[in-house]
Amino acid sequence: MVQAFYEAPAYHLILEGILILWIIRLLFSKTYKLHETYKLTEKEKEDLIEEWQPDPLVPPISKDHPSLNYDVVTGPPSHKIIINGKECINFASFNFLGLLDNERVKQKALASLKKYGVGTCGPRGFYGTFDVHLELESRLAKFMKTEEAIIYSYGFATIASAIPAYSKRGDIIFVDEAACFSIQKGLQASRSFIKYFKHNDMEDLERLLKEQELEDQKNPRKARVTRKFIVVEGLYINTADVCPLPELVKLKYKYKVRIFLEESMSFGVLGEHGRGVTEHFGVNIDDIDLISANMENAVASIGGFCCGRSFVIDHQRLSGQGYCFSASLPPMLAAAAIEALNIMEEDPGTKCCSVHSNLTPGLRLVGVPFAPALHLQLDRSSGSRDSDMQLLRNIVDYCMQRQVALTLARYLEKEERFLPPPRYVNVGGNHASWVGCSQRFQSDPWDELAKCKNSTVKAVELIVVAVPHTDQYDLQSNNNSRRTDKKE
């Protein structure tokens, strides 16, 4: 080894010597991180902690924020409702089939209460499954003519838990712009790519699907594992019109996407027997992968359900968050839902036909003729949403003084993706149940309806039309019209 040292050429030794010196220098030099070229001292840290002031937990709310003061209802919320001490005809709750104060439903709920108590004290997996739940699930599946159904204890959570159970990060969902808030929350929880298409516009949807197909051809490996879904509502709660289901099914088979249908408003209402928009259009129910609905509108109970083929629905029993991690539906509410289903099956004629008429200049009716809940929207809007809402509130108050209960449609302004314009809800179909029990009312139900129409007409005349025809509303003139109204 020493001999090799002597025999090596000079430049070789010098090079190696320099390299060794360089290595020693690198080993002993101070290292520094590229990003944090500073280190704070303890005192600086304490100072920063002292100085930091958080925002208040909630921003302050002014006393007369419109959504702060709720209207208090004393007494049962049925056809006649007592709001703020005044008895009004109820045009505002989603009681489409009038089952909210049905005696049979109440008796069944009472019987269930006497057997099971009120709460279930556990989730479905841990002794929270009652025989009523199983019976309700099998009855719903039989009614909708699907293989299986699954029940949730809260209507909002139904579609919001169903979507993230199937669609994960990297999947693609095509949604209508007018989708309701619970669908939006489900989409947010699923972390998938969301693509919006214009409301009920099949060409727009087809354009998006074609674009996606081109992308898939560029990257076939990724396309083989990316699931694609279309989420639509049967009867849209925001625009009160129906989705074109036959065209959607054609698009489904052409582009190989699955359809999730949300039928909260149309269950019990559309179709010959009340089975929803699939029966209305005559579409085979097996073509729809998942139908989700809540039982809080037509069925007049609490909770929601999903139904479809077993292959699809079973998955939610272990991965639907609102199902696995939450207590089950109280058995008396399930028993009430079963009885409501019985009534619906016995008497399929109890569905809605509605009032569709042109009111006066100033208000526009939004929705299809057979929809149970319609929107009344201002024809001509002022510049700001706030003054529109104030005007509608005045109309609602005026109608309530005349014993007709209407309600402003409520939205969370900052959270909605496509905020619908200000409007209020007029549940015209409610009168169908009056036809069944018109002996209860002294006057003819058509009279009551006409009274409602007259009141709204009067309100509109006084408040809307009395204001001069300018594009910008003057708040002062608005107040003036209120004062003249009160003098009457």
Added chain:
Amino acid sequence: QQKVFTDMCLRGQHHGGLYKRPFVESFEETPMLVAVLTYMGYGILTIFGYLRDFLRQWKIERCHIAREKEEQRDFVPLYQDFENFYTRNLYMRIRDNWNRPICSVPGAKMDLMERASFHWSFLVCYYSAIISFLHDVINLGSYNYLGFAENTGPCAESAAEVTVKYGVGVASSRQEIGNLDRHEEMEKLVAKFLGVESAMAFGMGFATNSMNIPALTGKGCLILSDELNHASLVLGARLSGSIIRVFKHNNMQSLEKLLREAIVHGQPRTHRPWKKILIVVEGIYSMEGSIVRLPEVIALKKHYRAYLYLDEAHSIGALGPRGRGVVDYFGLDPCDVDVMMGTFTKSFGAAGGYIAGKRELIEYLRSHSHSAVYATSMSPPVVEQIITSMKCIMGEDGTTIGCERVRRLAENTVYFRKRLREMGFIIYGNKDSPVVPMMLYMPAKIGAFGREMLKRNIGVVVVGFPATPIIESRARFCISASHSRELLDKVLGAICEVGDVLQLKYSRHRIQPSLVRPFDDSVYEDIDD
């Protein structure tokens, strides 16, 4: 250097003032042999799982599970095969321990329905497959802490009256026309019960968390959440869009370190100061049985000016000398907790959740919560059950039933845990928590324990992966005030027997059974960690 504050606590300088009673919690370590055997067990099951999958794929074994429709075979598959591996091969073998249907009140004793053969349509038993009933099975699985799950008595009668008067449904949201006078009365009562300014109630406990945390925090805020928080808290935190950082379970040093780092360094890349910091903890953690170290959390929160969100789903009604929850248990001031959340499902025998706190917070939630705007309000008989049971616990109905039940629950808890420990089982959690997890570890014992206990007419809950870490599967008992001492003795005898048969007595700290002594407040015990 970071643990300035908590070090002072541990060294006892602040300690005497923070904890008014001894805080005894223990999580005994897994014995090495047991851990090795458990991993081996899972390994063998995985190998068999692959074998069965292979056989099913080559059609040597018949496949019973539901399949996709013929016309949709060429669609992208809805489920990845690997996602369901655990479910198909491990869960399906022992699935008779879950989803057991009952057909009576879920009280101290219940009636179970037994399933004849399993319909292979996965996880639910169909109504038609039920053949027999098991009567008077002792119920250790339902969350019935104060025994309000009953179908007779003042609660059930007033709920019946309200059903006849108001009906069952409401069909409108709170902001529109669904706000009944009963709702307002209930909310005032909840506020009075907790000792805060005002409260607001929602129809589902899960939805209370997932819809209100997004209303409180948003982009630019930080959420510090415990490792073992419930799925609803995790979902709410995710939906809010804030940055989430996780601290080790019930570990105050970890929390302090995160707080200091967060305030000093600010938001991740821009280093702007955070708008708000929200600490999210639970009162009792239902899988561990541990109670949150609330005095220390509140001291930290005050020092660093963060906000505290306390989820008392299991602890409301079940802890504390007056049943007011974990704040009452530690003797603290409810105004220190910024957002108190809880559910009515467990101790009140109803359904739903609430949020309580200062008046400004509740007013903000009334106008900005997703639930108030879009979701239907609570059903009237459920509201009535809450009102009656809460009045009973507070003693406002003129009887002492409420106090009796709270006291009995505390006694039952202490007795049950002491006896189990003496027998030699490994029990996790705080000695005062009515949730008692008993470790099983091995996968085969999960199924065996559930079935053996059912043979002895006792219904228990067993939990495995993914609700718990993979080797720490456990059986979880929920003590109730409606369990009498004789019932508990019978259960303990059965558990001892099954424990001997299945060799579940893993504990190496066998304690000699002490003479029965009343609980002595003045004796200071060492803190176990």
